[in-house]
Amino acid sequence: MSAYREMGTEELKKELESLKEEYSKICEADISLDMSRGKPGTDQLDLSMGLFDVFNSSSEIKSAAGTDCRNYGVLDGLNEAKQMMADIMGTDSEHVIVYGNASLNVMYDTIARSFSHGVMGSTPWYKLDKVKWLCPVPGYDRHFAITEFFGIEMINVPLLEDGPDMDIVEKLVSEDTAIKGIWCVPKYANPTGISYSDEVVRRLANLKPAAKGFRIFWDNAYAVHHLYEGEENQDQILDIIEECEKAGNPDLVYEFASTSKITFSGSGVAAIAASKANLDFIKKQMSVQTIGFDKINQLRHARFFGNFDGIKEHMMKHAEKMRPKFQAVLDMLEEELKPTGIGQWTNPRGGYFISLDVMEGCAKKVVSMCKDAGMVLTGAGAPFPYGKDPEDKNIRIAPSYATPEELKEASKILIVCTKIAAIEKLLNI
């Protein structure tokens, strides 16, 4: 097999014919595969069953500070839960407020509060003619859904190998008073898996926004989600809160994280981390919104892990389950797609996704063909604001939920579809 772009028309036509035959066979088989969402596999969920054995008597449901976690109170979270979330995010517990079960909800609340009440004294966004937002792309569809829901105009910024294109970010943020924030997944980014370099983190921390109340939304969703053992094989990023402090911009960032992909997805603990001034402002709203979040679940998690070493150890068990899944997809791409020269993909050291760029103008077609063959992928365009991939080439692969065998099969289908779409493009069919 040689690179498609070097093939002649006849050779391509022949290849297409054989691929179409293969595709027909796939469609005839009754396949049902899903690589659409970053859901942990059942084997990963089994790792946290110990959560159900944490408490055996009512006396054990007291926090270190003596709070009976079965009753009301403690607005901003138990100390031990703050410590746990701080360890995960790589910051100090005094920067942390612990919330309910999902960091997405915390991000939503943060935007909603800014819309109705502004940010630490800034004009509430609803009173502004226009609010804009920077979106490194490809990125996380659910982030973009939140900003879209509040009528915020999203601006694409290229996500490079080491983070967002900072030349563009610095220019836009310093010039446009309407730009109120930027979405960032700084470590093992969704979907490309890249991590922000120290330089990028520092440049972000040193931004001089024209807008009042500009915030970096730092979704550290995959902070401890390494695929490999040993620090040398793991991405590390700088503590953005510390870097913002050093830069004289202590209030510039909100950091978010949860245990959703550490223990049970949707039944974990989420948190925000920020400067004291930010936290004080947030707590005023929180005190209206709730009496407090689920402390029993906070304590359950803190007890289950014991300390940060417990979390790191636990994450290596996840890595063991995840590695063969990533490998199954990557092996197939390497063997079957690479020689054709019509695809590019990432090989991340952590996180939940592989990002595949097919030939320009082909992503929608590939996803649609896969669907017809019984395989669900994240919608083409989803990793872009308004669901619009300007080059229609990016496909997010989520290898976590299926088995390595299923992933091999799924990758085969994906590759066949990718090839067909590419040849049809080359042949102008």
Added chain:
Amino acid sequence: MSAYREMGTEELKKELESLKEEYSKICEADISLDMSRGKPGTDQLDLSMGLFDVFNSSSEIKSAAGTDCRNYGVLDGLNEAKQMMADIMGTDSEHVIVYGNASLNVMYDTIARSFSHGVMGSTPWYKLDKVKWLCPVPGYDRHFAITEFFGIEMINVPLLEDGPDMDIVEKLVSEDTAIKGIWCVPKYANPTGISYSDEVVRRLANLKPAAKGFRIFWDNAYAVHHLYEGEENQDQILDIIEECEKAGNPDLVYEFASTSKITFSGSGVAAIAASKANLDFIKKQMSVQTIGFDKINQLRHARFFGNFDGIKEHMMKHAEKMRPKFQAVLDMLEEELKPTGIGQWTNPRGGYFISLDVMEGCAKKVVSMCKDAGMVLTGAGAPFPYGKDPEDKNIRIAPSYATPEELKEASKILIVCTKIAAIEKLLNI
């Protein structure tokens, strides 16, 4: 002892002197009592320890529909959790969305969404010059805090023995296009403990609001929180959702409830109930806000109770713990305060509060004197919008958290302070 209003000046002065002596002695003793919040007692929390024994293996964490509750998904709640919450509210499960740990948060979200996005097609509230709200008083301070936070102008409506004064409600709602809602605690109301009569529920369901998107916020917080056994000794209210349907107003109401005072406060399950059209509109926002709430906790609760009989049985165990506490306060009020004729209080058949009206203009003083003596009460005025009791006479008593012995002592202090304040008022001191 005779009624204070019938006493002469000298007699009152003598009584005051003796009361002040008593108060001094109380202050000298190192007392620390709290009747401020409706927190369940530790003995009540012990009733739900079985929640920790629900799951023993991973296969047990599947819902009836086969969902692995440890993973993402199911935006609006498990069927069994919907059924549980529907049973509690006295409605059908198809009317229910199950949320996270607190109904207060659901109410906050509901107001916040209406502010930013309107109500089923109505103009978002932030675009309106003025939004107003009806607040039956005395009521729940945390309700009023939410509407205040969003800049909504609150209008007091008297809460009578059988619900809000409907003549006033009907007139205002039908005339003023700015009135967008009303807070209601229809059963064992916070703080008076009264329940809405069938007539009041029907009149509410038949409201003809001038405002588009007007909603009744029906906080059924104490739906199953009876103090006595036997239906004849329990308050029953009509199903407002059904009454709204009958009235041709199916979308008029949002109902809220949670298990916070059924199992563990702050670690339970909350829900909203409403018409299908309302739920569809809400789910659009929810899908941006979250992937789903804590299904493990939903399943844990549904399994723990089994069915509605399980809940009713469980609530009777609560009642056993609560009755002597209510009785301790009521006995003291009856014995020590009634003869003086300077106080009025409620004797509810359920809920979490006793509402005490002291002499007009005396509530703040009484609460402040109690505080100086080491006893915390809910702030005077708290049960009113903006914390302002126009007559400065209402005090909310929360007897759930302390023991009957402590409550007896606490009531004694409260009564001494109530008497002193009253006499000083009568004597113009």
